[in-house]
Amino acid sequence: MVTQKRRRPTIHDVAAASGVSRGTVSRFLNGGHNVSPGAAKAIQKAVKDTGYVVNQHARSLVTSRSHSVAFILAEPQERLFEDPNFNVLLHGATRALAEHDIMLLLTIAGNIDDRKRVSRYITSGHVDGALLVSSHSGDPLIEELRGQDIPVVTIGRPLGHEGDVPYVVSDDREGARQMTRYLMDRGGRKIATITGALDTSGGVDRLQGFREVAGHGAPVAEGDYTLAGGRAAMERLLAAHPDLDAVFVASDLMASGALIALRESGRRVPEDVAVGGFDDSPVAMSTAPKLTTMRQPWTQLSRELVRLLLAVIDGAEPSAIMLPTQLVVRDSA
Amino acid sequence: MVTQKRRRPTIHDVAAASGVSRGTVSRFLNGGHNVSPGAAKAIQKAVKDTGYVVNQHARSLVTSRSHSVAFILAEPQERLFEDPNFNVLLHGATRALAEHDIMLLLTIAGNIDDRKRVSRYITSGHVDGALLVSSHSGDPLIEELRGQDIPVVTIGRPLGHEGDVPYVVSDDREGARQMTRYLMDRGGRKIATITGALDTSGGVDRLQGFREVAGHGAPVAEGDYTLAGGRAAMERLLAAHPDLDAVFVASDLMASGALIALRESGRRVPEDVAVGGFDDSPVAMSTAPKLTTMRQPWTQLSRELVRLLLAVIDGAEPSAIMLPTQLVVRDSA
């Protein structure tokens, strides 16, 4: 039996079924202003009877709004799953957007091809704006989006675009200073740091904060925000400076890797080496020992991210928001 | 300085700039059939000069195609990140769709509100179809989508909809039989199982396969596909049957939880208790000992998932695909 693919009902069918004009149906659908109770009732019934659902393309064509927003993860896909920070951010943004009845679409732009597809998808009007997560400096995505006047806001300073693209960040530099000071105050005499990726603002700012307190001679190992990277960096640090007694690691995930390296080298944490992380991400609670870290205000960050994006969509000028971090003392330092 | 929000160039502007009609421009944009080399060159230049990008809403309005597909995760968001299977599936589907130049949008339908938003988003035509992942029986989402004739294919048998919604699955029952047999053959005399969520096909089919081999009297503890659930189930099993020497756990993630419970009870794996998992998910390699498990053919599954969906979008009748699993022997049994 061939089931005839039935045509979807349109606003025209609803108008016919309810005995009013298409304009009136449309008005009813869009808030019900200027439609009499009688008409409203008839339309409501007709919608139900016909099974009408708006055609979003038609609507968007005239309103130029899609009521959806992209969450662009400009990272290899593995990172999305490895780093709980993204999860937290995604969750926060979804919640904040839901309040405005806006749909959040996760889009992964891991490699060149993905980036192109994502860029095309977004510039051709599918979404009203984009949240760009984890933008490395020199990322062409941001240029492309800007070039097409797509509202975009980034989490973290968009290096090289601080003036023209709005963003929200934690006060990375001050956070790093505070943690470094804490580690030194509790007795650290020989302190080092493991940095984040140095083409991101979190990477450079946390390193700068560290140096401002620990001095420019303090040992530095470059990390990349992954667990494996943190572990490798810790091994290098230990090889070069066996007498280390404190280390500030620029992310909790890397710190969990550093903890492994430390354990394997036979050192106790915090007795032999104190470890301070950054993020207060979910991993901080699952390491042994639990991580002392700088809390990023995730909920607030995602709220502000969304608020800013909506403002920009509504035509506001780009602006930036910086939020303070907070020391959370647990067991690793 | 107020920057005038400039109007985006339309096909009309390109036509004007290149001296041909809009129809010709459109033909060029859609494959270039029936347009002379001269016209093509002029249009190409005009596109570049004007910075033209197609308006997807307008295009979709007439073609009724959006060239995007939703990946609906009908689970609490945490699960996306906890269970690596989703990651693998998402990755595979993204890749397979990319070959057809179709964009995959991840959408999380964790709670009632999310479901409503997702359902509305999808039924209003934003996407051409949907991949429904982890459908629990009784999930209204599937009804809604079907009601609006949205092409949807599920991974796992959609309990209660086997006839009308296409799906792809591994041969869960045979896989479970094989693993159970393996565990018994290598010496298991007192064997038990930890099931998946019993409102999913994986849950019921693997349990059935287990029973067919181990008998209906063998101990069963109900799990829910989470690590914590697997651990708790193992604890219950151990309390009730301290003499267990083998357990078939219906997912690797749960098995990793079971391993924890086993270790805490002082039992050695596999010497005291042999553990067989299911999935061959990435966790299987990171447990200690590494998991012996049934491999689900993830790459093939996602390829078939995509192939089926595209077929259904093109009007094919619903059908089902079942793929075999494979025993992978490692250290836990």
Place this chain on the structure above:
DNA sequence: CTGAAAGCGCTTACAG
């Protein structure tokens, strides 16, 4: 409160 009409930006037969 309501309807007729224009218009959003495209694609696609159709006639040439």
Place this chain on the structure above:
DNA sequence: CTGAAAGCGCTTACAG
């Protein structure tokens, strides 16, 4: 190979 024209399904002033 090309252009004129109809139409996709909506919203939104506008006039009543």
